[in-house]
Amino acid sequence: MYLKVLIKSFRMRKTRYIMPTLALIIGIAMLSSLIMVSESIEENLERELDVLGPNLIAIPKTDEIQLTVGDVDVGQVAKTEYIPENSAIDVSLLEKEVFGYNSEGELRVCSDPNVNALIYEVVTVDNDRQAVLAGVWFEPMEIINVWWSIEGDYPTDDTGVAVGIRIAEKWGLTVGQTLDLSYVDRFPTDPSNVFNASKSVTITGIVSTGGEDDSRIFGQLDWVQTLTDKEDKVNILHISTLCKTCDLHSIQMKIEELIPTIEVVIVKKVVNAQMTTLNLVNNLVGFISVVSIGGSILAVTTTMTLSVVERKKEIGLLRALGDDGTRFIALLAGEGAMIALVGGILGFFVGIIIAQLIGDYAFSSEIEVIWWALPVGLGAAVGTVLVATILPIRKAMMTDPVNVLRGD
Amino acid sequence: MGKAVIEIKGLKKTFPPNTHALNGVSLKIKKGEWTMIMGPSGSGKTTLLNIISCLDHPTSGTVKVVGEDVFKLGQRKMAQFRREHLGMIFQQYHLIPYLNAQENVEIAQYIHSVVDKDGVVGVLEKLGMGDRLDHIPAKLSGGEQQRVAIARAIINEPAILLADEPTGNLDRKTGIKIMEILKKLRDNGQTIVMVTHDANLAEWGDRLVELEDGKVVK
Numbered sequence: 106m107y108l109k110v111l112i113k114s115f116r117m118r119k120t121r122y123i124m125p126t127l128a129l130i131i132g133i134a135m136l137s138s139l140i141m142v143s144e145s146i147e148e149n150l151e152r153e154l155d156v157l158g159p160n161l162i163a164i165p166k167t168d169e170i171q172l173t174v175g176d177v178d179v180g181q182v183a184k185t186e187y188i189p190e191n192s193a194i195d196v197s198l199l200e201k202e203v204f205g206y207n208s209e210g211e212l213r214v215c216s217d218p219n220v221n222a223l224i225y226e227v228v229t230v231d232n233d234r235q236a237v238l239a240g241v242w243f244e245p246m247e248i249i250n251v252w253w254s255i256e257g258d259y260p261t262d263d264t265g266v267a268v269g270i271r272i273a274e275k276w277g278l279t280v281g282q283t284l285d286l287s288y289v290d291r292f293p294t295d296p297s298n299v300f301n302a303s304k305s306v307t308i309t310g311i312v313s314t315g316g317e318d319d320s321r322i323f324g325q326l327d328w329v330q331t332l333t334d335k336e337d338k339v340n341i342l343h344i345s346t347l348c349k350t351c352d353l354h355s356i357q358m359k360i361e362e363l364i365p366t367i368e369v370v371i372v373k374k375v376v377n378a379q380m381t382t383l384n385l386v387n388n389l390v391g392f393i394s395v396v397s398i399g400g401s402i403l404a405v406t407t408t409m410t411l412s413v414v415e416r417k418k419e420i421g422l423l424r425a426l427g428d429d430g431t432r433f434i435a436l437l438a439g440e441g442a443m444i445a446l447v448g449g450i451l452g453f454f455v456g457i458i459i460a461q462l463i464g465d466y467a468f469s470s471e472i473e474v475i476w477w478a479l480p481v482g483l484g485a486a487v488g489t490v491l492v493a494t495i496l497p498i499r500k501a502m503m504t505d506p507v508n509v510l511r512g513d
Numbered sequence: 514m515g516k517a518v519i520e521i522k523g524l525k526k527t528f529p530p531n532t533h534a535l536n537g538v539s540l541k542i543k544k545g546e547w548t549m550i551m552g553p554s555g556s557g558k559t560t561l562l563n564i565i566s567c568l569d570h571p572t573s574g575t576v577k578v579v580g581e582d583v584f585k586l587g588q589r590k591m592a593q594f595r596r597e598h599l600g601m602i603f604q605q606y607h608l609i610p611y612l613n614a615q616e617n618v619e620i621a622q623y624i625h626s627v628v629d630k631d632g633v634v635g636v637l638e639k640l641g642m643g644d645r646l647d648h649i650p651a652k653l654s655g656g657e658q659q660r661v662a663i664a665r666a667i668i669n670e671p672a673i674l675l676a677d678e679p680t681g682n683l684d685r686k687t688g689i690k691i692m693e694i695l696k697k698l699r700d701n702g703q704t705i706v707m708v709t710h711d712a713n714l715a716e717w718g719d720r721l722v723e724l725e726d727g728k729v730v731k
Contacts, residue, residue, distance in 0.1 A: 106623040109616065110609075117611040422607045425568060426624045426665075427596020429589045507569045510603055511559075 107432075111439040118440075121408060125493075126444050128404035132397035133452025133486050137478040138459035139393060145464065145472045161357065162370045163188065163342035187338035190326075192364050193222035193242075221245040222326055222339040229287045230322070236272055237321045238286060240329025240339075249345045250314065256280065257310030263328035265309035271319035273311045282308045284322075288333050300334045342367070398489055405444065405493035409437065413497045413504075420501050421509035430502050437498060441490040449486030453479045517541040518672055518704050519565060524574035526560050526727075534560040535571070536727035542706060542720075544672075547699040549718035550708045556724040558708045559677055565706060566599055566675045567591050579672050596625050600666030604678040606658040608650040608665075614657075615646040618664045625669045636664045640694060656687035663694060667703070674698065676707040680714060692717050 115122065165186035224240040243259045257280040259267050266286075268278050278284075287303035306324065313319065330336050344360075357369040413420070423433050457474055464472035519542040526535040534557045542548050550558045563569035564576060567583050576583055579598050586594060608617045618633045637646060640660040650658055659679060666674055676695070680688030696717060699705055707718065715721050723731035 106616075106619055106628065110612065110620065110623070113611045113616075418607055419609055422609070423620075423624065424592070425566070425595070425601050425607075426621050427592050427594075427599075428624050429592035432624060507563050510568075510605075510607060 107435065107439070111436060111443075114436065115440055115443055118412060121412065122440070122444055125401070125405040125408040126448050128401045129444060129448025129486055129489060130452040130455055132394075132401035132489065133449055133482040134455035134459055135397040136394045136485055137453045137456030137475075137482040138463065139389070140478040140481065141456065141460040141472050141475045142463050144475050145460075160372050161344035161360075162372060163192070163344060163360065163364075163367045164340070164370065166366060166368050187224075187335065187340060188222075188342060188367055190222055190330075190337045190339050192367060193220050193339060193342050195364060219245045219248045219345045221249055221343040223341050223343065224326065224329055224333070224335055224339045225321075225341075226288060226329070226333040226335070227291070228322070228332070229289070230276075231285050232287070234276065238266075238288075238329055238333075239318070239321045239323050240326040240333075241323055242326055243323075246323075246343075249343055253312055253314045253318075255310040255312045257308070259312075259323075260306075260309045260325060263325055264307055265324070266306045267310040267312045267323040268308050269319040269321045269323075270311050270313045272322070273308075278308055278311070280308050280310060284308065286322075286332065290334065302332050302334070304328070304332050344369075398485060401448070401489050402493045405441070405490055406496055409441065409494050409497035410500060412440070413437070413501045417504055417509040420504045421506035424504070424506040425510060433501055434498055437494060437501065441494045442487070445483070445486040445490040448490075449483035450479075452486065453482040456482065516544055518544045518579050519706070520575075520577040521561075521565075522575045524561070524564065524576065525572045526557070526564065526569070527572045533727050535564070535574075538574070538724070538727070538729055540722060540729060542704065544704055545699070545702045546720055547695070547705045547707070547718040548720045548722060549715040550706065550722045550724060551710060551712070551715050552724035554710070557727040558710075558724050561724065562675055562677050562706065562708050565673075566601055567595050596621075596669065598672045600669065600671035600674045602659070602662050602666050602674065602676040602679045604681040606650070606655075606662045606682075608658055608661055610650055613647050613649050614642055614653065614661045617650070617661050618668050621665045621668050627669065633664070633668060636668055637661070640664050654687075655683050656690060659683060659687075659691055660694065663691070663698075667698065672704060674703055674705045676705065678708055678710070680709075680711070688714070 165188055221242050225237050227235055228238040230236050247259065255267060266284065272278065283305055285303060285305050288301060290300040293299045312323065326339070330338060354371070357371055360369045361367065420433050424430070456478065460472040519540070521538055521540040524535050524538040525533070527533050538561060550561060552558045560569065564571050565578065570584060581594060583591060583594060609620060612620065614637060615633055618637060619630070622628060622633065634646065637643060640663060642657060642660050642664065645653060645657060653661065680691050683691060692714060695705060695707070709715055721731065722729060
C-alpha cells in the first residue's frame with residue numbers, strides 16, 4: 106500500500122517535482138563532474154607540470170659555479186665539489202621513506218620521484234671549439250624535461266650525443282655528423298700529470314630546450330664521467346615529484362638529513378605553479394559544489410513545503426484516521442528519496458558529459474569516468490533531500506487536523 | 514442497548530480569548546445507540562464531536578471512550594486509540610484525490626497495519642459501490658464519495674462511528690440514502706454519534722442531544 110500511495114502521489118505531482126529534480130541533477134552533475142575533472146587535473150598536473158622541469162635541485166654543499174635550470178637560478182657548483190652518483194640512486198629509492206610523508210610524519214601519496222644525475226665539463230670539439238658537455242641519464246631527463254623537443258633521437262649508447270640547437274645552428278651541425286671530443290683537466294692536482302682523453306661520437310639528435318641547454322652537448326653519464334675522469338661523480342641532481350598533500354620543504358629537509366653532503370634547493374616557480382593550480386582546482390570544486398547543492402536544497406525545500414501546504418487536508422485526514430505522523434513523514438521521505446535517486450543517478454551521468462566537455466575544452470584530453478563519484482553523488486543527493494525536507498516535515502507535524510478538516 | 518461507551522463529565526472548551534464553545538457538558542452514550550447532536554450554529558456540537566474523536570483537547574472535564582480516559586493518553590497512544598476504536602465521516606468526505614475508491618478505503622487499513630482487500634471490496638459492494646472501485650473521487654458523485662468515506666470509516670470495525678453533518682453536502686434524496694446506510698449499521702449494533710442541524714434527520718436517531726451556547730439543553 107505504501108508503494109502504491111507513494112507512486113500515485115508522486116505521479117500526480119510529477120510536474121511539480123520536475124524543477125527540484127532538475128536542480129538536484131544540476132547540483133549532483135556539477136559535483137560529480139568536478140570530482141572527475143579534479144581527479145584528472147591532478148593526474149594531468151603530474152604530467153603537465155613535469156613540463157616545467159624539476160621542482161627540487163640537489164647540489165654539493167659548497168658551491169661556486171652559477172647553474173640554471175631553464176630560467177631558474179638554482180645556485181652555484183664548485184669546480185672541485187661533486188655529488189656521489191650513488192646519491193642519485195639513493196634519492197630514487199627514498200620514495201617511501203621521504204616522499205611518502207609530510208612534515209607531521211603522516212603518510213601521504215606522492216608520485217614516484219624522477220631523478221636525473223648530471224655532470225658538466227668543458228670539452229674541446231673538433232680541436233678548435235669549446236662547449237659544455239653534459240653527462241646525463243636520458244630516461245629520467247626525457248620525463249623531467251618533456252617540453253624538450255629533438256630532431257632525431259637521444260643517444261642510446263656511448264657512441265652518440267645530442268647537440269643543443271643553438272650550437273648546432275652556430276656550427277652547422279647535423280644529425281649523423283661525427284664530432285671529436287677531447288678533454289683536458291684544467292685544474293689538475295698534480296701539474297706534472299695532467300689528465301686528458303678524447304672520443305669520437307656521432308650526433309643522433311638536435312635538441313631544443315628553450316634555455317641555456319640549447320648551447321650544450323649531451324651524452325650518457327657513464328662515458329662522460331670516464332672521458333672527464335669523474336667516475337661516479339655528478340654535479341647536480343634534478344628531482345621531480347608531485348606531492349598532492351605534503352610539502353616540499355619537508356622532503357627537502359629529509360633528503361638533506363639522509364644525504365648530509367648535498368644541499369636541496371626548491372625551484373619555487375615550479376612549486377608555486379603546482380600548488381596554485383591545485384589550490385585553484387580544489388577551491389573551484391568546493392565553491393561550485395556548495396553553490397549547486399545549496400541551490401538544490403532551496404529548490405527541494407520550496408517544493409516540499411508547497412507540497413505540504415497543498416496536502417494539509419490529506420495530512421489532517423491521515424491524523425484523523427489514526428496516523429501519529431510517521432506514515433505521512435514516510436510518504437514525504439519516500440517522495441524525497443525518489444527525487445534523490447533520480448537526481449543522483451541522472452546527475453552523475455550528466456556529470457560525465459559535463460566532465461568530458463570540460464576535458465575537451467580546457468585540457469584537450471579525455472576525462473576518466475570516476476565510478477566512485479556515483480555513490481558520492483547519490484549520498485550527496487540523499488543528504489541534500491534530507492536537509493531539504495526537515496522544514497516541510499516540521500510543518501506537516503504542526504498541522505492541526507481540526508482546522509484543516511473543518512468544512513470552511 | 515448496552516453499557517456506556519462514551520462518558521463525558523463537566524466538559525469545557527474555551528477558545529482564546531474568551532469564547533466558551535462548551536460550558537460544562539456531561540453526557541453518557543450507550544453501546545449500539547445512535548445519538549444525534551443538534552443545535553444552532555455556534556452551539557458547540559462540532560467542537561464536542563472533535564473532542565470525542567480526540568482531534569481536539571478540552572479545557573477541562575473528562576472524556577472516557579470505551580472506558581479509556583482519552584486525554585490522559587500521550588500523542589502516540591491517542592493516535593493508536595483513534596485508529597483502533599473510532600471511525601469518522603466528514604461533511605466534505607475528505608477522500609484522497611489521487612487514490613481510487615478501493616484505495617481510499619485501504620488507506621484506513623494501511624494506517625491500522627491491516628491488509629484485507631477482499632474485506633474492502635466486500636464493504637464497498639455492500640454500500641452499492643462494487644462497480645466503482647477503480648474510480649477516483651473526481652469521477653464519483655457526492656453520494657458515492659460519501660459512501661466511500663463511510664466504507665473507510667467502518668472498515669476497521671470501530672467501536673464508535675462519528676459523523677459530522679454527513680449529508681450536509683448532499684441533496685435530500687441522496688442524503689436519505691446515506692441515512693439508510695447508517696441505519697443499517699446501527700441495526701447491526703454500531704454505535705453512532707452524528708452531528709446535524711436538520712431536525713428531520715435528527716429523528717432517525719435513537720436519542721437526541723440538543724446543545725445551546727455550549728450546554729446540553731435537552
